[in-house]
Amino acid sequence: MAQLFNSADCELNYQEFTVLASPEHDDGLIWVEARSALDAHRVAYFSILPAVIYRLAVLFFGGALRDQSEAPSHGKGLTDTEQRLMLRLCQYQVDIWSSCLGLxxxxxxxxxxxxDALPQSxxxxxxxNLTVGSFAHGWRLWLVPPAESNGCSVGHDLQDGELEQALTHVPVRLRVVMGQLSMTLADLECLKVGDVLSLDLPEVVPALIGNRSCFSGRVAEHKGNLVYQVATVVEE
Structure with a gap:
């Protein structure tokens, strides 16, 4: 993702999925459909405000944002460059999604x-939420649930157990927190290429999905590879 924004520090996070009816109001949003040419059931949609794409385009061209509310002066439509940027941004996300699912x-x-092109279900x-530098930019990702993409009728309510079964296909990214460093801003400003920082690796390190801890375990070596060995599972 950083490739789009001149190697700036980027962090992309998704909140937990919720089940919603297809939106009835446009609210000036720009919509993108991502459809797999190899699997007709793999469909994703993105909705984003033109002002968000405008601010990302400023960063794409190496500019700097003055504040979070900076907005375009050319109206609510997108320029050709902004359209291409949005499509590339969405392309990166579906490629990452496919990779996480092993597809x-x-x-x-x-x-x-x-x-109007969205499924009525x-x-x-x-x-x-994408943080680039000191500013955050948001949009929405929409997915067609597997149960509905396999021929369920329009407006179909999921029966008991169907939603739970479908949720097993939601992609997640497990983040292992190996350690954190504490220093002052003065110390940070003095760092230069080649400096070495002492990293104390704790015996037990957490693994998280988003900000939620799922496991605790140990970092170990197995057949020449660094691995994470689960020690305990966090029960909810």
């Missing part, structure tokens, strides 16, 4: 659509 290259086809929605 490989699904030959995603991305197109700009209108809200329940969708999974997750809030996405």
């Amino acid at each position: 490989g290259d699904l030959d995603w086809q991305l197109t700009l659509i209108t809200r 329940r969708l999974w929605m997750a809030e996405a």
Whole structure:
């Protein structure tokens, strides 16, 4: 993702998915459909405000934002460059999603659509938050649930157990926190290329999905590779 923004520090996070009806109001959003040419059931949608794409385009061209509310002066539509940036941003996300699911290259086809092109059924929605430098930028990711993409009728309510079964296909990213360093801003400003910082690796380190701890375990060596050995599972 940092490649789009001149190697700036980037962090992309998604909130937990919720089940929502297909949105009825446009609210000036720009919509993108991502559909796999190899698997007709793999469909994703993105909705984003034009002002967010404008601010990301400023960063894409190496500019700097004055504040979080900076907005375009050319109206609510997108320029050709902003459209290409949005499609690339969405392309990166579906490629990462495919990789996390172990599906490989699904030959995603991305197109700009209108809200009317969305399926009139329940969708999974997750809030996405991209932090670039000191500013955060948000949009929404929408997925067609597997149960509905396999021929369920429009407006179908999931029966007991169906949603739980479908949620097993939601991609997640496990983050192992190996350690944190504490220093003053003065110390940080003095760091230069080649400096070495002491890192104390704790015996037990947590593994998280987002900000939620799921496991605790140990970092170990196995057949020449660094591995994470689960010691305990955090029960909810």
